[in-house]
Amino acid sequence: MIEWPLLAISGLVGSSHCLGMCGPFALAIGAASRGRAVVVHQVVYTLGRLFTYAVLGVAAGFAGQRIVTAFPRLMNVPAILAFIAGAYLIYQGLLAAGVLKKWGVARGAGCGAASVFRSLLSSGALSSVFIAGILTGLLPCGLLYGMLALAASTGDLVHGGATMLIFGLGTAPLMIAAGSAGSLLSLGARQKLFVAAAWCLVLTGGITMVRGASYLDFGGEPPPGCPFCVSEEK
Amino acid sequence: MSHAAHCDYCGLPLASSHKVAADDAPRYCCFGCRFAAEVNAQGEGDGTSRVQSTMTRLGLALFFSMNVMVFTFFLWSQAENASASAAILYDVARYACLLFTLPVLLLLGGPLVEDACAELRSGRASLNLLLLSGVAASFAYSLWAVFAAAGHVYFEVACMVLVAVTLGRWLEASGKLRTTAELRRLEKLLPDVVRRVTASGEEVVPLDAVTSGDVLRILPGEAVPVDGQIVRGTAAIDEATVTGESLPVVKECGHKVFSGTMNLDGELTVEATASAGSGTLERLIAAVMQAVSGRTRFQRLAETIAAWFLPAILLISVVTFAYHYTASGLSAAILNGLAVIVISCPCALGLATPLALWAAVGTATRRHVLIRDADALTQLAAARTFGFDKTGTLTSGCEVAEVLTAPDVTSEELVSLAAALAQGSNHPLSQAIVNYARQHQVSASVSGELRSHAGRGMEGRSLTDELVLLGSARWMDERQVHWGDLRERLPQSSDITTVVCAAGGKVLGALLLRESLRESAVSALQALQQLGARTEILSGDHPARAQMIATLLGARATGAMLPEDKLRWIRDARAGGETVVMTGDGLNDAPALAAASVGIALGCGADVARWSGSICLLNDDLELLPWMVELSRSTVRTIRWNLLWAFGYNAICIPLAAAGWLHPAVAAAAMVVSSLLVVSNSLRLASEEEHLPQDGLKLATSNETATTLVRESRELMEPVA
Numbered sequence: 001m002i003e004w005p006l007l008a009i010s011g012l013v014g015s016s017h018c019l020g021m022c023g024p025f026a027l028a029i030g031a032a033s034r035g036r037a038v039v040v041h042q043v044v045y046t047l048g049r050l051f052t053y054a055v056l057g058v059a060a061g062f063a064g065q066r067i068v069t070a071f072p073r074l075m076n077v078p079a080i081l082a083f084i085a086g087a088y089l090i091y092q093g094l095l096a097a098g099v100l101k102k103w104g105v106a107r108g109a110g111c112g113a114a115s116v117f118r119s120l121l122s123s124g125a126l127s128s129v130f131i132a133g134i135l136t137g138l139l140p141c142g143l144l145y146g147m148l149a150l151a152a153s154t155g156d157l158v159h160g161g162a163t164m165l166i167f168g169l170g171t172a173p174l175m176i177a178a179g180s181a182g183s184l185l186s187l188g189a190r191q192k193l194f195v196a197a198a199w200c201l202v203l204t205g206g207i208t209m210v211r212g213a214s215y216l217d218f219g220g221e222p223p224p225g226c227p228f229c230v231s232e233e234k
Numbered sequence: 235m236s237h238a239a240h241c242d243y244c245g246l247p248l249a250s251s252h253k254v255a256a257d258d259a260p261r262y263c264c265f266g267c268r269f270a271a272e273v274n275a276q277g278e279g280d281g282t283s284r285v286q287s288t289m290t291r292l293g294l295a296l297f298f299s300m301n302v303m304v305f306t307f308f309l310w311s312q313a314e315n316a317s318a319s320a321a322i323l324y325d326v327a328r329y330a331c332l333l334f335t336l337p338v339l340l341l342l343g344g345p346l347v348e349d350a351c352a353e354l355r356s357g358r359a360s361l362n363l364l365l366l367s368g369v370a371a372s373f374a375y376s377l378w379a380v381f382a383a384a385g386h387v388y389f390e391v392a393c394m395v396l397v398a399v400t401l402g403r404w405l406e407a408s409g410k411l412r413t414t415a416e417l418r419r420l421e422k423l424l425p426d427v428v429r430r431v432t433a434s435g436e437e438v439v440p441l442d443a444v445t446s447g448d449v450l451r452i453l454p455g456e457a458v459p460v461d462g463q464i465v466r467g468t469a470a471i472d473e474a475t476v477t478g479e480s481l482p483v484v485k486e487c488g489h490k491v492f493s494g495t496m497n498l499d500g501e502l503t504v505e506a507t508a509s510a511g512s513g514t515l516e517r518l519i520a521a522v523m524q525a526v527s528g529r530t531r532f533q534r535l536a537e538t539i540a541a542w543f544l545p546a547i548l549l550i551s552v553v554t555f556a557y558h559y560t561a562s563g564l565s566a567a568i569l570n571g572l573a574v575i576v577i578s579c580p581c582a583l584g585l586a587t588p589l590a591l592w593a594a595v596g597t598a599t600r601r602h603v604l605i606r607d608a609d610a611l612t613q614l615a616a617a618r619t620f621g622f623d624k625t626g627t628l629t630s631g632c633e634v635a636e637v638l639t640a641p642d643v644t645s646e647e648l649v650s651l652a653a654a655l656a657q658g659s660n661h662p663l664s665q666a667i668v669n670y671a672r673q674h675q676v677s678a679s680v681s682g683e684l685r686s687h688a689g690r691g692m693e694g695r696s697l698t699d700e701l702v703l704l705g706s707a708r709w710m711d712e713r714q715v716h717w718g719d720l721r722e723r724l725p726q727s728s729d730i731t732t733v734v735c736a737a738g739g740k741v742l743g744a745l746l747l748r749e750s751l752r753e754s755a756v757s758a759l760q761a762l763q764q765l766g767a768r769t770e771i772l773s774g775d776h777p778a779r780a781q782m783i784a785t786l787l788g789a790r791a792t793g794a795m796l797p798e799d800k801l802r803w804i805r806d807a808r809a810g811g812e813t814v815v816m817t818g819d820g821l822n823d824a825p826a827l828a829a830a831s832v833g834i835a836l837g838c839g840a841d842v843a844r845w846s847g848s849i850c851l852l853n854d855d856l857e858l859l860p861w862m863v864e865l866s867r868s869t870v871r872t873i874r875w876n877l878l879w880a881f882g883y884n885a886i887c888i889p890l891a892a893a894g895w896l897h898p899a900v901a902a903a904a905m906v907v908s909s910l911l912v913v914s915n916s917l918r919l920a921s922e923e924e925h926l927p928q929d930g931l932k933l934a935t936s937n938e939t940a941t942t943l944v945r946e947s948r949e950l951m952e953p954v955a
Contacts, residue, residue: 055300062307131293134300157307 009200011170025136026179029129041129042179046172048133053144053168054161056137057151061160064152078153082212085149089205092142096198137168143201150208292400295341299393301334306390328380328387335389339373342396361544361575364551368572369395372898375565385565391898395576398902402909406585409913413592413920414526416599420519423475423494428452428459431503444510452502458491461513462504469500476514478602478853494518521606525595530609532587532873540584547578547888554892562894569898573891576901578884585912586876593919594869602852603862610832610848612873614866616813617832620762620859621804623818624773624780625749627836628787628856632666633750635730639743640718648743649676652735655692655704658684663733664692666747667704691733700738710734710741717741749779751786754856759787761860772800772816772826800826816847817859834859865919872919876912883908 029041068077137144147167151160305327312324343366350362369392376387429451430439436451441459444450449465452458458471470482473495482498485491491504494515555571591608598605605611622628637645653671656664657678671678685693690712691705703713707724710717715736724732724744731747759769769789773780777793784791795803800816804826807814816823816830824846827833833847836854851858887904890896896904 051297052300055304058304058307062311065311125290127290127294131290131297134293134297157311161304 008166008170011167026175029179038180042176044126044129045133046176048130049137050165050168052134052137053164056148057164058157058161060148060151061154061157064155064160068155078155079212081149081153082208085146085153086205086209086212088149089146089208090202092146093198093201093205096201097195291341295338295397298334298338299397302331302390302393305331331387331389332380335393338393338396342400364575365399368575371568372572375568388569391569394899394902398906402906405913406909409589409917412917413589413596416596417519417522420515423457423515425457425459441510444506446506446509448506450504450506452497452504454497454499454501456497458493458495458497460493460506460510461508462491462506464489464491464502465505466503467501469502470498472496472498476518522595522599522604525605525608526592530591530612532612536583536587550888550892551575558894566894570891570894573896573898573901574888576898576905577887577891583880586880587873589913589916590869590872590876590919593916594865596920598865601858603858604850604852607848611866612870613813613832614815614863615870617815618767619807619812619814620767621770621772621814621816623823624771624775624783626819627817628752628755628783629749630752631750632663632747634666634670634745635748636746637743638720638723640720640741643742646676648735649674650678651696651702651737652704652745654678655684655694655702658692659686663731663747667745696737703736704733707732707734710736715739715741720744752856756787758856758859759789763788765860765863772803797825801829804829869919872915876915879911
């Protein structure tokens, strides 16, 4: 899979989105510890998040595989999944860039979800931090859904898991940095980065769709790589 | 207050089948509350490690379950004709599943086993036991499959079911906790300890130790712990909790204070007139608890169904097991039997009604509407006939409508003299005249003693030492006062009460008084009419007066009704199949309120125990009536939706599970989603804020507002004192 560096990059640029959504959790963990422990906690928290992403990726890969075997010759499943993933990423990107308006406002998570997080995040124990990371990975997130669709399009457990893991690794540096050093970036810088990340998402979505189109060219067989990378190699 | 029959976590009533266990052991209404109680206990200080462990338990179980899922996905993707090396990998995956399942069983199985045992001991039908046996069976079967290297493994089933059940019950418990938040807030108003004044000085004792006759010292900012009488000191008291009145009341020596009210600014010494636990606030809370414990028609319906639901599920799961055992073997039998039980874990069904009702009762309590009978809350939704008592309900007193003067007298002179005499009387007419004078900034001037003639009027002397009379026209005739042309100018209308003022044997003028409508009456009745209600005024007063008020309010009126006439009217309407809501004074209209389908009482004030009627508007704000109707309608809508969902979900999913088309892990997820839907749907009622009346709700939230309110009320008090 040659597009893995691309995945890591989309994770990296997408992580300003993560910073907006899950940054407060990272900050809360940072606030609950001192000194070198801060970095350790951040890493453990990120590991929890990565674990969830990987499991979700494996699940998505399995689902993709099932879909592929269920419709063997009728349609080009990887291409369709890649189209869906690409379209979704573009949609999320445009949403984040403020080009599109969201339909409805989501209601706040009720039923004690907030209290669960509060108690987990404020506790100093590493196990709590790890669990908070696992749960953070399960929080609804548009970026994640797009990546999961991408993972599903691999149609393979290992590739699916790896897709998500690499994407997650891409999000790690900024999250760890933000959680360790407080607000590393000013609000204005974050906003700029956020918009940049949004357009990067649109770009990733576009590439994903082109990749889906290349599946069509290869008659359902996986292409040697993403068109960008292929052209670079030439 | 006693927790005899209430869950120690969410505060909701325990099912009657809960046998009373050891005396001081905490009791929980469900597994979720037991679990959540452990988790939340951390807020209270030292127990952190224990609770953290509970929280960590679920989290770690989730972690291990996710691992199990990864290996399960791997096993599921197993190709038909795997190579030898691949076969070894699959074997490793099976062992890995087993390895990761063990901690999940240990982490989450424990509390479930405890709960099942408790249910067994109390002789209740136990779905938990069935659930546990299903989980144990699927685990045992998989264990055998691993070691025998034959057949599929179902470790993920055991994990998913345990995690989902724990999560689902916990969600429910959190939901229940939120519905009773308002009641807990009320309970927390009372302090834990009080300052008791004794012969030897002052001691700090626990609130429970206070008995009637104790003398307590209450500092500014402290809550009044028990009902009592002030023996020393003056203070502004915020009585919003018990009277709904947002404006603080200034109280001094001899005045009564109520438990749960707040001493805003003065130091008070109070003699307790009731022992701790039997004060106004406690009676208020008890009244609401009575409402949430009561059985409504919806609850009776749900209970009837639940009564045969459990045995039916038992039967279906056994039949499912037996059928699939003969048809396709043990593993399918275990899985499908378990799926039936997991799906029908009757959480949604049991919660559908009570959770919505509890949430609505809490919301009403927050708006100073006390509901004593939860059935009233559901009946209000269907009510189309609203009866109102007039005096004291739609009207709140008298007001001066017009002033007639003799040719050589100004209206200021007349009002000044009349108000001076009226100050000596507590009669509503006198009060109205005094209020009128104050509103028009006319100062009262009179000298010497005032004499009151019962049923006639007041007598005094003016600054120029003339004899001044204030009273009915008939009394003026008795005293042979010279009328001038005023006699002819007096209106003959029956809705006007005339008070005549005379000085020096000559009539100076007359004040025409009219009953004043309660501020909220017009808008409240209009809103009710817009909601489709027929509004009827049932008055004991003169028919013409009742009609006059009715015209103003767009309602129909019947006057000259004796209390037994009102009763007959209500009974006739109810006999015609109507749901009749009667709104009236909680004491004087008690029989009518009791006879109506829903009796709504005003003026219960602090005297909750004596109020009749199933709903009480503590702050006498009639605009809460349409709000209550809408709250009631949303409640009934929510209950219907919840019940429909619970029935529909079970009706569709149980056959699917029995047919073997529903994997237990999927069933577990569906169960969590179902519980989540019912809980969140009901909790929307707990935050029903849309139709709030905007005025009259300025509670003294910050110190600043409180101080302003105190000053205002002091200023208002001054002219009277």
